[in-house]
Amino acid sequence: MMRLLRIELRKVRPSKSFKILASMYLIALAIICVGVMPFFQYLKSKFEDFDLDGVDPTIIPFYEFPDIWQNITSVAIFFKLLLGFSLIFSVTNEFSYRTIRQNVIDGLSKREFIMSKIVMAGFLSLVSAAFLFVLGLITGFIYSSEITFSLVFEDAYFILAFALQLFTFLIFTLFVGALIKKSIIAMGVLIFWTLVVENVIWGRMTYLGYDWIGYLLPVKAVNQLIHIPFPKYLFQEVQDYVSLPELGAVIGFMLLIYWGTIKLVEKRDL
Amino acid sequence: MDTVLSIKNLSKHYGKIKALDGLSLDIKRGSVFGILGPNGSGKTTTLGMVLDVINPTSGLFEWFGQKSSSATRKRIGAILEHPIFYPYLTGVENLMIVCDIKGVPYSRVDEVLEQVSLGERKDSKFKTYSLGMKQRLSIASALLCDPEVMILDEPTNGLDPQGIAEIRELIIEIANSGKTIIIASHLLDEVQKVCTHFCVLQRGRLIHNGLVEDVGKGSLSVEVKADAENLEQVLESAQMHKQLKRELDKYILTMEDNYGAADVNKYLFDNGITAKHLVVKTKTLEKQFLEILKGQEGGQS
Numbered sequence: 219m220m221r222l223l224r225i226e227l228r229k230v231r232p233s234k235s236f237k238i239l240a241s242m243y244l245i246a247l248a249i250i251c252v253g254v255m256p257f258f259q260y261l262k263s264k265f266e267d268f269d270l271d272g273v274d275p276t277i278i279p280f281y282e283f284p285d286i287w288q289n290i291t292s293v294a295i296f297f298k299l300l301l302g303f304s305l306i307f308s309v310t311n312e313f314s315y316r317t318i319r320q321n322v323i324d325g326l327s328k329r330e331f332i333m334s335k336i337v338m339a340g341f342l343s344l345v346s347a348a349f350l351f352v353l354g355l356i357t358g359f360i361y362s363s364e365i366t367f368s369l370v371f372e373d374a375y376f377i378l379a380f381a382l383q384l385f386t387f388l389i390f391t392l393f394v395g396a397l398i399k400k401s402i403i404a405m406g407v408l409i410f411w412t413l414v415v416e417n418v419i420w421g422r423m424t425y426l427g428y429d430w431i432g433y434l435l436p437v438k439a440v441n442q443l444i445h446i447p448f449p450k451y452l453f454q455e456v457q458d459y460v461s462l463p464e465l466g467a468v469i470g471f472m473l474l475i476y477w478g479t480i481k482l483v484e485k486r487d488l
Numbered sequence: 489m490d491t492v493l494s495i496k497n498l499s500k501h502y503g504k505i506k507a508l509d510g511l512s513l514d515i516k517r518g519s520v521f522g523i524l525g526p527n528g529s530g531k532t533t534t535l536g537m538v539l540d541v542i543n544p545t546s547g548l549f550e551w552f553g554q555k556s557s558s559a560t561r562k563r564i565g566a567i568l569e570h571p572i573f574y575p576y577l578t579g580v581e582n583l584m585i586v587c588d589i590k591g592v593p594y595s596r597v598d599e600v601l602e603q604v605s606l607g608e609r610k611d612s613k614f615k616t617y618s619l620g621m622k623q624r625l626s627i628a629s630a631l632l633c634d635p636e637v638m639i640l641d642e643p644t645n646g647l648d649p650q651g652i653a654e655i656r657e658l659i660i661e662i663a664n665s666g667k668t669i670i671i672a673s674h675l676l677d678e679v680q681k682v683c684t685h686f687c688v689l690q691r692g693r694l695i696h697n698g699l700v701e702d703v704g705k706g707s708l709s710v711e712v713k714a715d716a717e718n719l720e721q722v723l724e725s726a727q728m729h730k731q732l733k734r735e736l737d738k739y740i741l742t743m744e745d746n747y748g749a750a751d752v753n754k755y756l757f758d759n760g761i762t763a764k765h766l767v768v769k770t771k772t773l774e775k776q777f778l779e780i781l782k783g784q785e786g787g788q789s
Binding site: 228233320327 | 539540543557558566567572584589
């Protein structure tokens with residue numbers, strides 16, 4: 219496994235597109251973690267302009283332990299596309315340069331080749347989760363009014379759920395990349411599928427009352443693992459935990475896509 | 489001599505097109521084996537299948553007497569078609585990836601780069617290399633694991649005469665060190681100069697398999713020129729040839745066994761003709777190759 223990760227890192231480290239996308243992603247994560255409070259303060263000053271002194275968004279405990287974990291992870295997952303693009307590049311390049319063929323000739327099995335990309339996806343997910351965890355701790359300590367060990371770590375498992383979300387989504391992008399092989403088209407399909415196809419199907423079906431549709435769409439299934447917590451600040455009921463059926467759906471998709479990708483590449487002539 | 493690669497009844501069909509049709513072949517250790525054939529005859533398809541990048545429609549093959557796997561591929565150094573590397577990585581970085589894949593120590597990288605005289609440009613990006621340098625880098629990559637078998641597909645394709653001579657020397661050097669080499673090529677001259685064995689493929693079928701040294705053997709050709717109007721009749725009447733052909737002002741005789749140039753000379757002289765040009769031609773692989781292809785086409789029609 220370390221061998222596969224080493225091979226993969228050797229391939230992407232000097233690549234410019236990878237570096238740019240990955241750093242854009244990390245910057246985006248950092249911005250959510252430090253940028254919301256200034257935004258609230260900006261809102262507050264605006265509200266004051268409109269004589270709405272009573273409304274003060276800065277009292278919203280966005281960065282307070284333990285709420286912070288669900289808050290930042292549910293926002294951070296929106297940026298997964300950026301990381302997905304970097305993986306799509308790394309996969310489709312292998313097809314367009316035909317280096318996948320040379321890798322296999324040199325002695326990598328097709329399965330090992332896919333595994334090397336999956337290991338990379340796991341590595342990226344863990345690095346992002348660790349980065350978010352550190353950012354969360356720092357901002358949490360700054361803004362929390364009350365700090366105890368149990369409060370800090372009570373909902374920290376959301377970070378693990380976030381890592382799983384990201385990993386499953388990255389495997390999905392890997393599948394799209396392996397299926398389409400052309401970087402620009404694969405990115406287009408990924409955007410179209412994530413933002414249009416799934417939303418249209420999901421919107422229509424939930425409108426008709428078929429809420430289970432969320433379990434059948436891979437990206438929706440990934441997204442719904444961590445529910446968006448903000449309506450609770452408007453005193454609405456929000457699921458503030460990771461539910462088992464939703465976790466099961468994510469793991470199910472992960473295995474299914476893994477199996478599909480392996481079959482796809484093993485069947486194909488390189 | 490043991491068998492390095494054994495192919496049994498290997499086929500690849502793309503719909504109705506039979507890219508390879510029931511190929512059986514054994515390649516012995518230590519041989520330099522040339523696979524000849526016109527473009528599209530199935531050479532690269534065959535190599536792609538024995539290297540596991542193309543899935544066979546049917547048939548079997550074995551490397552070193554075992555079923556092929558990533559482990560057997562690590563003992564082979566191979567290049568298919570043109571050199572393939574990551575363009576944005578340097579020569580050294582590219583070879584280090586191959587080291588990781590094959591499980592070879594990194595110290596080999598500098599050794600093989602020296603061997604193909606690419607030491608000076610090793611830290612330049614692959615995309616800045618000339619075609620000759622790319623070919624040499626791919627040979628370096630194939631040499632990394634000190635392979636038991638090297639597979640080269642059109643190794644001199646697109647090179648200038650100097651580059652061709654360099655690569656050829658490199659191949660002979662490698663062959664002298666006792667490695668088995670498999671070369672696919674449509675350049676007959678190239679195969680004749682470096683190979684010990686060769687086979688000919690045409691439209692996916694094996695139509696010849698033999699030794700290169702046997703090529704010159706068999707029927708002899710004699711070229712004759714003389715200032716005599718009845719030369720053709722006299723040559724016909726001699727009954728020493730299998731075939732008589734006229735090429736401009738000279739006649740080419742493909743001789744029956746046991747007859748040589750001296751017999752022709754004597755016969756002509758006895759009939760009052762003095763030959764002004766009498767040359768014995770040994771057959772080139774090119775000629776044999778064309779004959780094999782022609783024979784095959786004749787047999788089919």
